[in-house]
Amino acid sequence: MDKAGNSKKGPAGPTLFRQIATRLGAFTLLFALLDVGIVVVTYSSQPESLAQELLTLEAGKAEASTTLAPDLLVGPPGAEHWHASYIDPQTVAPAGSPSRPGVLMDWTRRERVPDGYRISGVRSVMQDGQQRWLFMRFEADSLRPYVPVIVEELVRHVLLPLIPLSLLLLLFNVFAVRRVLQPLRRAEAEVDALDPKNVLLRLSEAPEPREVNTLVRAVNRALTRLDETMAILRGFTANAAHELRTPLSIMQLSLDKLPPSPQRDDLQADTQHMTRLVGQMLDLAQADALAVEPDVLVDLADVGRNVVAAMAPKAFEAQRDLRFESIGDTRALGHAEAIYRIYRNLIDNALAHAPGETPIEVSAGPGPQLSVRDHGPGISDEDRPHIFERFWRKDRRRTDGAGLGLGIVQRLAQAHGGAITVENAPDGGALFRVTFAPPDPAR
Amino acid sequence: MRLLLVEDNARLASLIREGLDRQGFAVDWCETVDGAGHALKIGDYDLMLLDLGLPDGEGLDLVRMLRRRQDTMPILILTARGGLDDRVLGLDAGADDYLVKPFQIPELAARCRALLRRPGASLGTELSVGNIVLHSAERSVAVGGVSVDATPREVDLLECLLRRAGHVVAKPALESALYSMDAEVTPNALEACISRLRKRMTAAGADVQIRTIHGVGYALFAPAVIYG
Numbered sequence: 001m002d003k004a005g006n007s008k009k010g011p012a013g014p015t016l017f018r019q020i021a022t023r024l025g026a027f028t029l030l031f032a033l034l035d036v037g038i039v040v041v042t043y044s045s046q047p048e049s050l051a052q053e054l055l056t057l058e059a060g061k062a063e064a065s066t067t068l069a070p071d072l073l074v075g076p077p078g079a080e081h082w083h084a085s086y087i088d089p090q091t092v093a094p095a096g097s098p099s100r101p102g103v104l105m106d107w108t109r110r111e112r113v114p115d116g117y118r119i120s121g122v123r124s125v126m127q128d129g130q131q132r133w134l135f136m137r138f139e140a141d142s143l144r145p146y147v148p149v150i151v152e153e154l155v156r157h158v159l160l161p162l163i164p165l166s167l168l169l170l171l172f173n174v175f176a177v178r179r180v181l182q183p184l185r186r187a188e189a190e191v192d193a194l195d196p197k198n199v200l201l202r203l204s205e206a207p208e209p210r211e212v213n214t215l216v217r218a219v220n221r222a223l224t225r226l227d228e229t230m231a232i233l234r235g236f237t238a239n240a241a242h243e244l245r246t247p248l249s250i251m252q253l254s255l256d257k258l259p260p261s262p263q264r265d266d267l268q269a270d271t272q273h274m275t276r277l278v279g280q281m282l283d284l285a286q287a288d289a290l291a292v293e294p295d296v297l298v299d300l301a302d303v304g305r306n307v308v309a310a311m312a313p314k315a316f317e318a319q320r321d322l323r324f325e326s327i328g329d330t331r332a333l334g335h336a337e338a339i340y341r342i343y344r345n346l347i348d349n350a351l352a353h354a355p356g357e358t359p360i361e362v363s364a365g366p367g368p369q370l371s372v373r374d375h376g377p378g379i380s381d382e383d384r385p386h387i388f389e390r391f392w393r394k395d396r397r398r399t400d401g402a403g404l405g406l407g408i409v410q411r412l413a414q415a416h417g418g419a420i421t422v423e424n425a426p427d428g429g430a431l432f433r434v435t436f437a438p439p440d441p442a443r
Numbered sequence: 444m445r446l447l448l449v450e451d452n453a454r455l456a457s458l459i460r461e462g463l464d465r466q467g468f469a470v471d472w473c474e475t476v477d478g479a480g481h482a483l484k485i486g487d488y489d490l491m492l493l494d495l496g497l498p499d500g501e502g503l504d505l506v507r508m509l510r511r512r513q514d515t516m517p518i519l520i521l522t523a524r525g526g527l528d529d530r531v532l533g534l535d536a537g538a539d540d541y542l543v544k545p546f547q548i549p550e551l552a553a554r555c556r557a558l559l560r561r562p563g564a565s566l567g568t569e570l571s572v573g574n575i576v577l578h579s580a581e582r583s584v585a586v587g588g589v590s591v592d593a594t595p596r597e598v599d600l601l602e603c604l605l606r607r608a609g610h611v612v613a614k615p616a617l618e619s620a621l622y623s624m625d626a627e628v629t630p631n632a633l634e635a636c637i638s639r640l641r642k643r644m645t646a647a648g649a650d651v652q653i654r655t656i657h658g659v660g661y662a663l664f665a666p667a668v669i670y671g
Contacts, residue, residue, distance in 0.1 A: 243523075305613065312611050313611070324658030
C-alpha cells in the first residue's frame, strides 16, 4: 500500500502503514484486555446477573433451533445434573418455583449446595410464533459454565465496537499522515536529484507542516556549508597547483644552468615529474569545476589531429608510432580544450603502458566518440575497477605518473554528459572509448 | 631583436633574461603593468613576453589596451594559468601565443623566433637541419655540402618540412604547397612526392628522418633535436 519506506537504494525500514497498524493494533489489544478485565471483574462480583445471562443464553439456543428438543440441549460446559424441560403453565409449577401455578414469568435462582452452587430458572421461548416456557437447572462447582456468557459479552461489548473503530482510525491515520508527509516525499525526490556538480541546487521549502519545513531548512543550511567546504577544497587544490608553477619554473631553469652531471639529470627528471603532477592536479581541479556549454560544436577529428600532431614528436623520440584515423561524421557537443586533454591523457596513458615498437591508434568517430587503442598487455579484470581511481597506479614503484590521468579523462567525459569505457581489443591491447552528446540535428 | 619581459618574479625574470640572452635576444625587464606601459613608450620592442597576474593589474588588460591602439607588436603570454579556457581567453584578447609555466628556454626561444617571423618580413634564405641545407631563394638543396638534384615540387615540400622541423606539418598545408605549383594533383600525389623525396634524401646520405604520422601529416626530425 505504501512505498514511502522503500527508498531507491538498499533495504528500507517498515513502511508508514505498517508502523501505524502495529501501534494501533497493540493499542487496541491493550484496550481489549482492559475491557475483558473489567467485564470479568464486574460479573465475578455479581454472580446473580451472570447466572441470569447464562440461562438467557441457553434459552436463546433452544429458540434458535425449533427441532431441538429441550433434553437435547447440552447445557453450559462443566455443568452437572443438567436438566431442561418445557412446562405447561396450567400444570403445577416444578418444585422450587416461586410463582404460583397458572401464572408464569422469567425467573432465576442461584443457591449454594454442599459442593458448589445450583442455578435454576424459567425462560419464555418463542417457537413458531408460540410462547413456551423452558425450565432449566444445573449444578456446578467452578466458573467454567460462565465462560460462554463472558465470551458472548466480550464479543458484543468489546470486539464489535472496537474492531471497526480501530480500522477506521487506522485508515484515517494513514491517510492523514501520508497527506501531511507529502512535502517530505517531494523533499526526498529533490535530495535524490542533488548533484555535486550543480552546487546551487536547494530543496524547495514547503510552508507547512512546520516540522517538514524546519527539516528542509536545516538540510539546506547543511548543503550551503558543504558547498562552502567543497569550494574551499577545490580552490585550494587549484591555487596550490597554480602557485607551485612559478617556483617549479625557477627550479627547472636554474637546473638547466648547472654544468651537466648525473645529479643534474636526476634533479631534472624529478622536476619534470613534479611539474607533471602539479599540472595534473590543476587539470583535475579544473575538470571538477568544468561546466560544458551544451551548444558548442566541436569536430573531434580536428582536435584529434592537433593532439596527435603535438604529441607525435615526443612519441617518435621514444621510438613510438602514433596514428590517427577519423571515421564518418565526428562532430560532438563539447569543450575543445577539454576534449584535447581527454585525448592527451589517454595517449599519455597508452605511451606509459604499452611496450615500445607498437603503434598507438587514435581515432575519432563514427559519430560523437573518440578512442585510443594500444597494443600493450591490456587491462586485467582485477585492475579494471581501479584504473579511474585518483592516485591509483598499478605499480607504485613507477614514478613517471601520479595516477591522475584517467581520473581526469573520466571527470572531463562526465562533465560532457558523456562516458568512458575500457575494453580489451580482440587481438590484444587496451581500447579506451569516450562518447559525447551528439550535435542537435535541429540546429 | 629586443624583447620586453613583464614578470613580477625577479628570480624567474633573471633566469629567463639569461637564457634568452644566450639564444641571441636582448631582453629588457619590468615588473608591473605600469612599468610595461612606460617601457613601451620609451623603447621600441619587437616582442613582448607577458605574465598575466601582475602586482598592479591584469596582463590581459595590457594586451587589450595595446590592440585597441592598433599596436601589432607580437605578444607571447607566459603564465602559470593553464585552465581550460585560459589559452582561448589570452588569444582572444589579442595575444599571439600562450606558454604555460614551467617551460624550457629552447621552447621559449623557438616560440619567440616563430613570432618574429612576421608575414612580409625577410625570411632566412638558408634553412638548415642536420646535414641538409636548403637555399630558399635559389631553390637548391645540398646534403653534406653536396648539391642534390630535386624537382621544384620536392624542394617546396622539403622547405615546408624544414621550416617546421621537429613538428608535424598537416597534410592540407603540404597539399596547398603542391597545388600552388601544379593544378593537376591527384589524391596520392602528396604521398608519392614524399616517398620520392625520402628516397632522394636517403640516397644522398641525409641524416634527418621524414616520418609519416598516419591520418595527420608528416614531420622532419633532425638526428638529435630537443623537443619542447
